[in-house]
Amino acid sequence: MVHQLSWLEAIVIGAMQGVAELFPVSSLGHSVLLPAVIGGSWAQDLDVSAPESPYLAFIVGLHVATALALVVFFWRDWVRIIGGLFTSIVRRKVTTSAQRLGWLLVLGTIPVGLVGLLLEHTFRTVLSRPVPTAVFLVINGLVLLGAETMRRRAVSGIPAAATPPAPGGRHDGVDPAGRTVVMHVGAGPATAAEASDERLGAMPMLRAAGIGAAQIAALCPGISRSGVTMATGLLRGLSHEDAARFSFLLSTPVILAAGMLKLGDLAGPLGDGVRPQILVGSLLSFVGAYLSVRFLTRYFENRSLRPFGIYCIAVGAACLIWFGIR
Template sequence: MLTYLEAIVVGAFQGVTELFPVSSLGHSVLIPALVGGEWARDLDVSAPESPYLAFIVGLHVATAAALLLFFWRDWVRIIGGFVTSIRHRRMQTPDERLAWLIIIATIPVGVAGLLLEHLFRTTLGRPIPAAAFLIANGVVLFVGERLRRKAEATDEADADARLAKMSIGRGTLIGAAQILALLPGISRSGVAMVAGLLRGLSHEDAARFSFLLATPVILAAGVLKIPDLFGPLGAGIHGQVLAGSIASFVSAYLAVRFLTRYFHTRTLTPFAIYCAIAGTASLIWLTV
């Protein structure tokens, strides 16, 4: 069973850690294991036919809804650009280019998720691998900051117009980096940001592009699991799912609002330090 307290706590953590570059799946695996007792038994993502997995992925819908709300003006323009691109068979305006950039860049992680999600979850979705990958995530963030290319000079255009100037190849490479987030402990937004920094984006633009890329991926993952919540796996936990989803929506909205301001002037280094410390402490606690 899944209690309301477990649902709300996990939902709040999921909303924050999905957008902070610290891995939501890693925290979803580690938190129950560190608390122990009923939490470790109820919230086991690697268990066969686990309702917890359906619950976790179902929370993605709430997180995606928060992203859609925060970036609603951008998505109106992006969807409009896609429609005009199809209608006029062109890819000329910034909105048209950005629409296709997002579509093409999300294909690799979408295909990889369908093929590899079950394998990675059942073999690696356990506390000790999650702690080890959280440490690796910290290393990736730290090294990415040290190796990043100097951001190209920004012009007076808005952020979406700057992103639309990226080549399809560069955007696809950044999107493909999200495949690493199938490993529990590796952050989707973190690896996408690092890939963006290595390709010359500023922290602000790299964060924005990672959030735009994550929205359809997170939403699709949640929608695919929603039927499970209305089947046997969701029996008796619909109220808990609703409570967790509300917590996830609120925390995700606050997280993206904070991060879009934070990355105006800040870097990934504090998150790298957190991941290294949290992962190491979790590994010691779980093994000793």
């Protein structure tokens, strides 16, 4: 029997995708777990592990919409970064923060791009099932909490004023709870984004590659791309604000490329009968992603991953209990 997508399914999943893709709670995990928890036609229509499900074409549309929302939000940054890459190639040297950040993003994208091309189908068809996904969601929560705990221990006893000023006239310290304390101590770059570019661009190449490679874990449903890259960034010395920014910039080309490579599914048989639902779901995903990144870039200026870690553990454990007793 061929299952299609209802309008309600398209609206709910589309809105959820836009939010969950950027919040460190795993959009793919939620896309697997919510239909399984509801059951019935939802579990049949929204089976991401099925090879010929129209849900796959739907997910492709949502990912492209999410990536476009990130491009729109960070368009000034991408103009500066892409311009830096172009000028560095023409001049054959890397001197500005935008140029350095651009090449670090390229370097950080290569590992997950290669692994995704080779193993994405295997990860999706083998692991994108309710029970493994719930287990991975719990693991995601533990990773977030573990990163916050380890970071707090690493900086315990170090007052904010003891850390050296960051490039651009900012002084980024850490309070006893492990949260970033930001103080301006002089004139710096014209915008906060440019100041962040300077700090991120100063990262060693291996550190940037390691943070980017952490995205590979997000091929497992339930592991959040933004969550695992932010956690890795925190453990490698980034502030919450810079870790979030680097994570969002890293994820944009990955999400966009993954969606563009599978756009043919929308035009092919998998898209038959569901293209209107894909359009509506994608629109909601775009709006949800834009509002989410706008909120999160401000949230992580002075807050931590801890609430999201608790949420993932609670939801993952509740799903495992539900699947066990149902």
